[in-house]
Amino acid sequence: MKNEGKRYALAIDSRKCINCKACVVACRAENHVPLGHSRNWINEEHRGSWPKLFASFEPEQCHHCANPSCVRVCPTGASYQRADGIVMINEDECIGCRYCIVACPYGARFFREDTGVVEKCTLCAHRVDRGEAPACVETCPSKARIFGDLFDENGPLQQVLSTREHRVSKPQTGNSPQIYYLF
Amino acid sequence: MHEFEWGFLIVNYLFLGGLSAGLFFVSALASWLQQREDSDYSAIARAGALLAPWPVALGSLLLIFDLGNWWRFYKLFLHFRWQSPMSIGSWLLVVFTGIAFANCWAWVPADVKRTLLARVKLPEAWAGFPVNARILAAIGFPMSIGVAIYTGVLLGAVQARPFWNTNLVAQMFLFSALSSGCAALLIALSLRRQQLDSIQLRFLYTIDVCLISLEFFIVLPYLIHGELSVEAVRQSLALVLGGPYTVAFWVFFLGIGLLLPLAIEVWELAPAVFSGGSLHHNRRLTVLTAALVVFGGYMLRYIFVYAGQSSSFH
Amino acid sequence: MSEATIPRRAFFHIAAAGAVATQIGCGRRPNTAGQRYEVATACESCPNKCSVIAVVEGGMIRKLNPNPRNPKSRGMLCARGNAGILQAYDPNRLKQPMIREGKRGEGKWRNASWEEAFDYAAGKLAAIKEKYGPQGVVWSSTESFAEIFFKNLGLAYGTPNIVRHPTLCLASVNLAYSMTFGTVPSFDLQNANYVIMAGANRFESFITPDTMDLIESTMNRKARLICLDPRFTVTAAKADTWFPIKPGTDMAFILAMLHVIIGEGRYDKAFLDTYSTGFDKLQAHVIQYTPEWAEKQTEIPASEIVRIAREFSDAAPRAVFYAGRRSSWYQNDFQMRRAQAILNAVVGNWDKQGGMVPNGKMPLGELLFLPWDDPQAPRVDELDKNFPLAAKGDGAYLKLRENVLAGTPYPVKGWMISKQDPFNALPDQSKTLRMMEQMDFIGVIDIQMSDTAWYADVVFPESTYLERTDPIEMLPGIWPAVVMRQQVIKPLHNTKPCLDIVQGLAKRLNLSQYFDYTIEQWNEAAAKEMPIEMPLEYLKKHGVYASPDPPRYGATLQPEHRFVTKSGKIELFSERLQEAGHDPLPVYHAPEQPPAGRFRLVLGRKAFFTHANNTTNPWLLDFQKENRLWMHPQSAKPTGIADGDLVEVTSSVGSVRLRVKVAEEIRPDCVHMLHGFGKRSPWLKRAGEGGADAAILETAWDRVSGNAALHETFVQVRKVGVPS
Ligand SMILES: Nc1nc2c(c(=O)[nH]1)N[C@H]1C(S)=C(S)[C@@H](COP(=O)(O)OP(=O)(O)OC[C@H]3O[C@@H](n4cnc5c(=O)[nH]c(N)nc54)[C@H](O)[C@@H]3O)O[C@H]1N2
């Protein structure tokens, strides 16, 4: 792996997630996400039957895929990927065709009725560029979310990825998603 | 549970685009095959040429109308992104629509052209343009195939939707589009006062039977291939094999919209082909059959647009 | 939406400054061009007081970020803390003083100036004092930084009837640990290796730093977590073992653990010999409580009780039976918590890393404007007679309500309420309503027209926590901290902070001499004792001061240490309890069980709502728009109730209607509904739909502490409709 530049990504320890929704509200506040939509969400799974019950919670948002199908299909180039891996939408270029929504295998995008453009998690690029952590990462009570630079060998992300087993969601999509779920 | 990003406007758009492509395709074929100006085929060529540009123009308007920011649609033409089927498609669509209109103009009788031009106070010289409809047909022919395929590629290229993500979808859409165009011509020509003659009928039926058969033999492998494919594809096929779209698929698309008209058309053609007799001329049946084909083409788009969006990797 | 066709940027050009406020919360990016600055402050969306850094842009609060300096909030802000912005920008909040015109609860209000409101209220309070004495007014409030001002006004006025939220919340657990250890310790979940959570739903009911420490220790350090709860909560989901314990039988489980631990000699003998009294009596007492016996009570297998007892004592001292926070459960709650305290003591986890740790403190100074005279009259709840051991200053809310309704021992005709919603916080709304109806005067200080405020005479709008500076406060704990709440933006409306409201009333009641200071002066005096230079400046800058040294353990582990108990030792056996006529050792009495066709109503929280007070917040309501009655399929099916059906839930005091959630996540003999729904006040029209639990909860209290007992209600469920 070349060590130049940065490659931002997330690791998520779902076992730690308590479904408290702090991340969802923090994102709503930070990014003015309109009610009825969310840039991030918690997948709940309930299994078993009384009294052997299980529940698990898996936070999800845009995976900032290394090979993002949303960017590929965008006819105007409004969807693009920054050099540091963050997949962004240029709202001024977006025509609102919603092809990217249909093309995202993770359901990460939504259409804003009020602005007529598509929106999704930006990995809080504006905060990251100031050297801050994404809002959802910062606020999480259980610190289930770990943000960092994959190229930074001593950074928090590589630290945890090199010591813990992990997986990505639906690797068969071919998108090479960049949220690493820890086991 | 699932929210549909693309709805009826997109279904209509895909259908109308395909319809135009089909009309143009059949018209161009007829135009080449005509020996003389007043041959049997020229009526088909003219009808196709006159009808072809309108559905796609309407469809494009629907597409623009469906955009979140319709006034930004021009941005589609500030970029060319070869990886985006929509980008390629948009370019293809304008070029094709332009040719289809030119071709349409070419087939308008000279006196009508002059009257029309006079009414809108345009130079009379425009009546002479374009000179050679056959060349337009030749350029537009591949374009029409491109547009017909494109409506399928738009969906088929989306790897996120296992229901769509096979190039068989593009082929299915191609044949369905062309056969819809052919059927539309059958309807249009049957509704004239003047009866279709045997040669014309035989021409259109033959093309349509070929196209429907091709389509059917794409649908079959689509299903078989899907069943033999990875889990996600099998799960997505469940949408039509015991899911919310099963009735629409088997009854309305495959049954009423594909196999039934195929059977009728074969039956109509049969005496001419097998016993050297003449076609069963039955104007009503022709219109009904062709309408079923068009309906089937519409159902195909409806089912694919909706079911495809419901499919995902679980 | 009509703006849909106007490009967003153009729209913001047109938007007037006033309209900006309403943009928050509707997802539109507000016009935040303008100066950006940050203010360190503290959250008020629940009692935890987490530290916050508020980001202001263009005069509007843009974001609340966690402040990592606070060792209690540990760099987090929960969903409610994040949604706190909307409190200030709530279009339905109180914006100016209001005086009631029509009948009580009729909803005819007139806007009043502060002068008018003060004059009116002070006039009423003076008249009541004149006629009934100062004891004729009840002064009630829930914990907050500024509560001290409000409470002091009551004391200065001269009423003995100060009643505070602990008697709805944690009075029994506090008393039980105090009676045992002379203090209420914290639990070192950061370092514990074995944790038993009986009902304390830490992963949904946030307590700082316990919630974060527990997730860290269970998930990262592999500490073992045992959860006992009749509901399958998030805590249960994360636990190594969850037992759907039969409600009200926790004490049997604890006593059986003691039976095993003592019977097998697994207790910390040296520790008990040095620091405790009454072990012999305890040893003899628990012989009767075998695991087999406890299995019948709790429905937890005896073998599991034995296993847990052994594992627990093996892990000690890094093992805790967590005390719980809301202990307003059953009429024997105090004794159950005593049993816990004893169990913890027996394994010797006192003042050890990973065990129970007496709270550290930090010095704060005081502005003294005392003394006001001690009240002449006894308390109306007759605390001395009914609950002689209970904390004197907090009262016993439910007994107080009974006596006020009965007019004994004397009439009470006035009610001052601050930051509390007794209409929802007390069981049995019809009783609370009757108590309100017999009042000559009710004054409420709140930020919104709560259900309680709706029945008041005067409503004083307090500035929301983001618009005011409050007294600084020390948060005791294993790692104590001093935190400060300071004004982030100027009040958006005609509202005042608590101190100003208190001063306005004090002036007219001729009590100004006790409130002759500004918030600045108060905070300066308080900060003076802090062990740093320029303490107030430090707090204004950073919002929190925590000792730079990490916590130390074992300060009380000196043989000569005197615990603040009668004997100076940890009292396993309590003579004071015996003298007061209570069991000196916890004696088990099986709880009454619901008869056939009835269910026990159990309460519990969700991580994104606080009590009854922020179910109007659109960002939170988005996660759950109604409360539903949880019902196990085994109990729903025979009655023909299906998921989504509308049912009527009836107890002996009332009934409510709400829809059913058929769920495996609750015992078949229980039902559950979330607090904070089914509001009456039309001003809370944004609140979610459903039923109010307080309408059907019956009145009951813990016998020793007087704490409310909120899990003692049996209800009937009748289907009245199908999902529409
Ligand atoms: N049914 C039922 N009853 C319960 C409980 C339960 O779970 N279920 N829980 C019990 C427990 S543990 C507790 S602690 C109590 C809590 O009881 P309360 O303290 O009454 O709880 P809240 O619903 O938070 O009500 C607080 C009131 O303060 C107002 N408020 C919020 N912020 C401010 C502010 O800054 N200033 C002022 N002046 N007012 C403000 C709110 O609008 C609300 O009206 O309830 C107890 N009662």
Ligand SMILES: Nc1nc2c(c(=O)[nH]1)N[C@H]1C(S)=C(S)[C@@H](COP(=O)(O)OP(=O)(O)OC[C@H]3O[C@@H](n4cnc5c(=O)[nH]c(N)nc54)[C@H](O)[C@@H]3O)O[C@H]1N2
């Ligand atoms: N998100 C959020 N956090 C909060 C608050 C809030 O309102 N919202 N409020 C704060 C306050 S003031 C308090 S007091 C605390 C309260 O926090 P907790 O002390 O955790 O109290 P509850 O959430 O009321 O949870 C009580 C649990 O006990 C279970 N239970 C009921 N009966 C029994 C029984 O007999 N045995 C056992 N073992 N379990 C039983 C219930 O099912 C429920 O899950 O939370 C604080 N934190």
Ligand code: SF4
């Ligand atoms: S804030 Fe953290 S714990 Fe809470 S829901 Fe989000 S990821 Fe889970």
Ligand code: SF4
């Ligand atoms: S998750 Fe979806 S939106 Fe995000 S980069 Fe991948 S394909 Fe694009």
Ligand code: SF4
């Ligand atoms: S909706 Fe916008 S971002 Fe998405 S594909 Fe269309 S133009 Fe690109």
Ligand code: SF4
């Ligand atoms: S990284 Fe930022 S934009 Fe993405 S989900 Fe988290 S808070 Fe929202």
Ligand code: SF4
């Ligand atoms: S736990 Fe949440 S609501 Fe309570 S003080 Fe902390 S951030 Fe605020």
Ligand SMILES: [Mo]
């Ligand atoms: Mo509480």
